Amino acid sequence: MVRVNDNYLKLPGSYLFSTIGKKVREYKAQHPEADIISLGIGDVTQPIAPAVISALHTAVDEMARAESFRGYAPDLGYDFLREAIAENDYRARGCEISADEIFVSDGAKCDCGNIQEIFSADCRIAVCDPVYPVYVDSNVMAGRTGDYDAAAGRFRYVIYLPCTAENGFSPDLPSEVPDLIYLCFPNNPTGAVISKARLQEWVDYAKRNGAVILYDAAYEAYISEPDIPHSIYECDGARDCAIEFRSFSKTAGFTGLRLGFTVIPKDLEADGVSLWSLWARRHGTKYNGAPYIIQRAGEAVYSDAGRQQIRSQIAYYMDNAHYIYNGLKEAGYEVSGGINAPYIWLRTPDGLTSWEFFDRLLTRANVVGTPGSGFGPGGEHYFRLSAFGSHENTAEAVKRIKKM
Secondary structure, eight states: OOOOOTTGGGSOSSOHHHHHHHHHHHHHHHOTTOOOEEOSSOOOOSOOOHHHHHHHHHHHHHHTSTTTOOOSOOTTOOHHHHHHHIIIIIGGGTOOOOGGGEEEESOHHHHHHHGGGGSOTTOOEEEEESOOTHHHHHHHHTTOSOOEETTTTEETTOEEEEOOTTTTTOOOOOSSOOSEEEEESSOTTTOOOOOHHHHHHHHHHHHHHTOEEEEEOTTGGGOOSTTSOSOGGGSTTGGGTEEEEEESTTTSOGGGTOOEEEEOOTTOEETTEEHHHHHHHHHHHSOOOOOHHHHHHHHHTTSHHHHHHHHHHHHHHHHHHHHHHHHHHHTTOOEEEOSSSSEEEEEOGGGOOHHHHHHHIIIIIOEEOEEGGGGOGGGTTEEEEEOOSOHHHHHHHHHHHHHO
8 A cells, every 4th residue: 555755744734835825815715805915925026137038038039949949958057057156156256166066956945955865864954943944844854853842843853053132043053963054044034144253163063073054045145244155155164064055036036937056065075975976966867957048047147237137126125124124113113134134033012923913914904924933933923024025015014014
């Protein structure tokens, strides 16, 4: 008889954003007149930059001609995109990353979830708490986390790294040594960042203990402060202990196009085995690359026009972030984030749980946000608001929240 992977049964409830969507649909069905504004799910709203649209049109036209038609993309990605990434995202910042250490994919979410496949099932993982739920969920599915303790909101074998107001939502080095360390900066959901000196401490800790850091830098383009690293490879020795994930989704509005990449240095090893070679083998077998036309669009992001246009889009969203932050702070809410990331991290008022505040916000203001408890037990009594809406909707949402 066929059996299911019972590790999936350890996952509590449904995926966070699926639950949000269901609750909103049910409310709208009961209140069809409600004008709901979403500051919840982190999808972008601004159109793709003109330089990228132009590259897409050119690539589509190429696909219509026999002499320029492209079929399957190379396993690791096209050289033109990987070289553009290596030059602009790494060498320009003094990082020793070559094009052949870059693996192009259909998005950082897939890579963050899939990377655990190349590691042993008995590896202990450490995650920031709160943080993006894909890190824990994918390891639960792989059988690496043990059972879920509903009362504590924790998995038995996961090492949780508390990110609190007291430590600036940046975790301290753990006393219990993990094998795999997931770090996400700028952080989703808190919007927190980490200094280069502090990140260097994590790199030194990983090297000292034989751990590997899995570094999610999906929001690096939103960093505004000069002393904040954009890549973990800005730290000495990071090539020996770190894998980095990047995304075009929020950087360039590619949520509907799907493009990202993972960097694995060729000299990074575990058990004397090259992790580059294992990921290359996995990439070739379970191909999750991006089509030619999408990779040409990614290349256009690094053009002079593309960079200028995308900087304007990022500034647009960060204007929203500043508006939410300032507006809610003036209204007496305890808020953080919104400086180096398009997220505001709000402490729920009146001792409300995250989901209780979700319901209050939805029913009283017709505004949707994201309950902090969905990002881990440390997110309880917090709430995430996203800056990815229009200026008009953002202003209206803040106005409604102030009136609650």
